[in-house]
Structures are given as structure tokens and as C-alpha cells.
Amino acid sequence: MTAKSHWLMILTTLTLSALLLAACGNPAPQVTPTASLTPFLPGPTQTPRPAATATPAASPTPAATATLPYPPEGYGPTNFPADINPLTGLPASDPALLNRRPILIKVQNLPRSDRPQSGLSRADIVYELYTEYGSTRYAALFYGQDAERVMPIRSARYPDINLIRMYKAIFVFGSAYEPVFRRLANSEFGDRLILEGSDTCPALCRFDPNGRNYLAANTQALQALLTKRGIDNSRPNLDGMAFNLTPPAGGQPAERIFARFSGAIYNRWDYDPTSGRYQRYVDKENDVDQRNEVYELLTDALTNQPIQADNVVILFVRYEEVDPRPEVEVLDFKLLGTGTAYLVRDGQIYKVNWQRLREEDVLTLVDDAGQPVPFKPGQTWFEVMGLTTRVQNEGATWRFTFGRDW
Secondary structure (H helix, E strand, O other): OOHHHHHHHHHOOOOOOOOOOOOOOOOOOOOOOOOOOOOOOOOOOOOOOOOOOOOOOOOOOOOOOOOOOOOOOOEOOOOOOOOEOOOOOOEOOOHHHHOOOOEEEEEOOOOHHHOOOEOHHHOOEEEEEEOOOOOEEEEEEEOOOOOOOEEOEOOEOOOHHHHHHHHOOEEEOOOEOHHHHHHHHOOOOHHHEEOOOOOOOOOEEEEOHHHOOEEEEOOOOHHHHHHHHOOOOOOOOOEOEOEOOOOOOOOEEOOEEEEEOOOOOEEEEEEEOOOOEEEEEEEOOOOOOOOOOOEEEOEEOOOOEEOEEOEEEEEEEOOEEOOOOOOOOOEEOOOOEEEEEEEEEOOEEEEEEEEEOOOOOOOEEEOOOOOEOOEOOOOEEEEEEEOOOEEEEEOOEEEEEOOOOO
16 A cells, blocks of 8 residues: 555544633734733723732752853854754754654644643743634644654644645644644655554553543653654754844843633743743633633643743734635644744743744744844744734733734
8 A cells, every 4th residue: 555545544544623612802903012911902981900820939940051151152043063953052952863853743732621631841842823713723843852742742733734845843742633634644744644543652642641542642752653654853954043042132021921822722921031931821711801810830731840931022923814715714824934022031021023934944043134033042933823913012011912813
């Protein structure tokens, strides 16, 4: 049986798995950044927004971090030393880990009863992508570290194609809407797709705590499965990102970042000056009216430690609805060309541009003159929001409210 025939046979068994949420956030018009967060709600009757619910801080997550000496010129965007991870700017604990492809894994975000997710703190890069009906999912990229259990794994969406191409990744996912799967299977990376099968354990197995029957991946065990299947797992060119311990000039204070996708999905990043990282808080309950956000600290079920990031990046992209049927919401975007972005690092925020000029390029950040803007060495979380996303700030607090472009 040919590889294409194999995928087409699998395709016939896959159906749309759309998560319907009753509580979606109201779309917000794009506005120029303001000097105050109030008034916040659109419309003739505007109510001042209460302060965000305070949540006690937790101890920092143990993670690979940059230590001195670090070259003053930094690393990247090209000519990375063989032992420096081009996705974090950090030395690999084992340089042999870099002699392979990155592994991109789709991870569930709803229902809340399935949180906390497992393995996210070990990823080099995490993207939060809007999927449908107010929901988001994570696409977690593993390269410089392995994770023995990444879960819950869920289905693919059209925007994942951008990430698979730019990072030349192995793609691990649960299933896909039929047209999405067809595009994945017929792509140039069709042989790098990993779905659950009779031969996938221990790389991809069922894990059943409390009867939940999660699909989970072991990134280290996955290497043997790739060898068994004859999949090209050679080190790709991942040039593109620039890293420097010294923050760029021209930033504004950013101690708290809000990223709201809907009435069901809203996040907060709090800066911890002791660790120099941002700690992630997530929605604990629905907040359809945008008046009563309730947060809880997001931890990693693998380590029982808080989720933290060295960089938080807000990307502005044009989401487009690609299925005309009114009863479904199927979205895509092209992360190609240039667009607006905000980089948050070291307690500062910078309005910059994201750039990806070719399909094979890694996403990077540049200034208005096209010069690289450096990430802080370490882990990066990308919040991928719509072009009409609303930006507001008051002092060191910034709020990004997802704009529906369709």
C-alpha cells in the first residue's frame, strides 16, 4: 500500500470534531491604544471594569535559562553554534537533541476539567490559536527538551500548516476535519504526520487517569517510531530568530498582560522580577459580559510547576472563514509576509513587526527598518489574535481583546 493510499484510508474514518461553546466573547472594534482601561465595554451603556481577581504568586518553574557569560552580541538570526538551540538561544543540555526535527503537538485547552495540560513547560515555543466558537488550542513545539507525557492531544486545524512548514516539524495530532486532513496528507510533509495507531505506543498512547482516556505523546520515544517508519528526521535549518540577554531600547513598562479571546478563553501574564519571567493565569469560569474575569494559575501536570515564559508575543493576523455553511465555523490564516506584533520581555513591551517572507522561513521579529528585534533567551509563547484586536494600556498594564475579522 502506498503512503498516499494509507492516508486516504485513514481519511475516510475522520469526522469534524468541533467544540461548541455557549459562551463566546462579544467582538470588539479596533481602536487606537488608549491611556486608560475604562471605559472598556462598547455600546451606549459602559460600566467601569473591576480590578482583576488577585491570585497568589507561586514559585518559579524550573527551566533552562540563560546564564552568564552570554555573548554581548547575542545569537542569531543566522550562524548559530552547533550546540545552541535556534528556537531558544540557549545551549542544549544534550547537543544531540538538536540533530533531529522539532516535534509539533496539538494540545487541548477546553473543557477546563481537562486542565492542567501536561508537558507545556518543556516546549521551546507554544502558540495559542483561535479555533472556533470562542475556543483556542495550543500548538507546542518540542526541540531542545523532551517531555515524557504531552497531553491531552487533540485535532488539527488549517492554521497548523503554517507552523509545520516554518519549523519543518514532525506533526502529532488526534484527528482532523476532512478537508483539513486532506490538505495535510497531500502536502510535502504528508509523511511526517503522526496519528494514533496499532504501532505507535509508547510514542503515542492512551493515558487513562480517572477514566479520561487521554491521548498522550512521549517525545523521546517518538524518535524510535520515526526510525521504524523511515521518516526523515535530520536536523533542519531553523535560522531566523535573534536572541540577546540585553533588552532592546525603547520599551514601555509591561508588568501585566491580558490576552482575551472570548467570554470563555481569557489569559493573564504577570511579570515576576525575581525570575525575569511571565507567569500565566487562565480563565477559571466563563465571563461572557467581560465584567467578571476569574483567574487561576496554570500549572504543568507533568512537573506540578507554574507555566512561565521568557517572551510573550501578540501576533496580529487576518483570520478568514473558509467554510460558507452557517452551522460551522472553520477558520484559516496565512502567517506569511509581515504584520503587527507586540513583544513582551523583561518587564517591557515593544511594538514591532512579525516577518515570514517565505514558506520555509521561521517567524521572526523586526523593527520598522527591517532589522531583527531580539527575543530574550528562553521559552516563547505566541498569542495569535485577529487584525482588529483592540489594544489598551494603563501604566504597566496592557490588554489585548481578540477582534473577529470575519
